[in-house]
């Protein structure tokens with residue numbers, strides 16, 4: 261992963277750069293509704309759509325300014341983690357302006373992008389496959405039609421995670437691969453402190469300069485939507501995923517969670533079902 265090299269080198273600057281990646285990606289989901297208040301679940305989908313419609317035009321610019329492009333290494337890693345053969349059909353869920361969609365195409369996959377925000381899709385610069393405006397909870401895609409599904413920095417924006425995971429399991433073939441790329445909470449107290457200082461005090465000013473100031477006050481709150489690793493594991497297992505593996509990236513600044521849609525063996529004769537779901541690696 262390209263971004264890792266930066267953090268492994270000595271000195272403070274690489275740390276700050278990596279922190280900026282994490283913070284900026286968190287900020288991508290920020291738009292203030294009211295002071296320090298996350299939208300209630302019944303308002304969340306409408307709120308999130310409106311937020312991304314508002315920031316779409318500057319989304320790529322702000323991301324690049326605040327991440328120095330380091331998030332691209334994480335995206336490459338996420339597509340690699342799918343482990344799919346060339347020409348496999350993969351859905352990029354919450355594709356936004358299409359960074360992961362383009363990376364999937366670059367790695368020889370056949371991507372479809374789905375996003376809630378039409379403005380984000382419209383802001384996609386180089387289109388490499390069909391782009392569809394739809395909600396992750398009700399995908400306009402047939403059962404078992406995808407080899408893989410990837411979702412980058414979108415998880416915390418979804419409203420009903422069990423519903424979304426069931427929907428993902430529905431559209432994947434048995435044995436199909438799921439990869440989620442998300443921000444994480446740094447393990448080390450020092451990294452946590454730096455992360456906190458960065459995104460509470462520095463990044464909001466950068467965001468205000470180049471995008472929607474109000475959006476970036478929502479930043480510190482958005483991470484609260486993320487389930488912790490064991491909750492996420494339980495949610496994925498309940499939706500029928502196996503081989504669930506979580507990989508923290510760069511000390512927990514980001515994470516990749518990969519899983520496989522479990523094989524279900526039907527025992528003919530007595531209609532029993534053998535579920536081969538495994539525990540976490």
Ligand SMILES: C[S@@+](CC[C@H](N)C(=O)[O-])C[C@H]1O[C@@H](n2cnc3c(N)ncnc32)[C@H](O)[C@@H]1O
Nearest residue numbers: 288312354355356375376377395396412414417
């Ligand atoms: C932080 S952006 C990430 C965009 C892109 N995946 C990337 O890596 O840059 C999150 C995206 O998820 C989309 N999103 C949020 N909730 C969604 C939902 N319920 N269904 C589909 N897309 C959704 C947003 O519109 C937004 O474009």
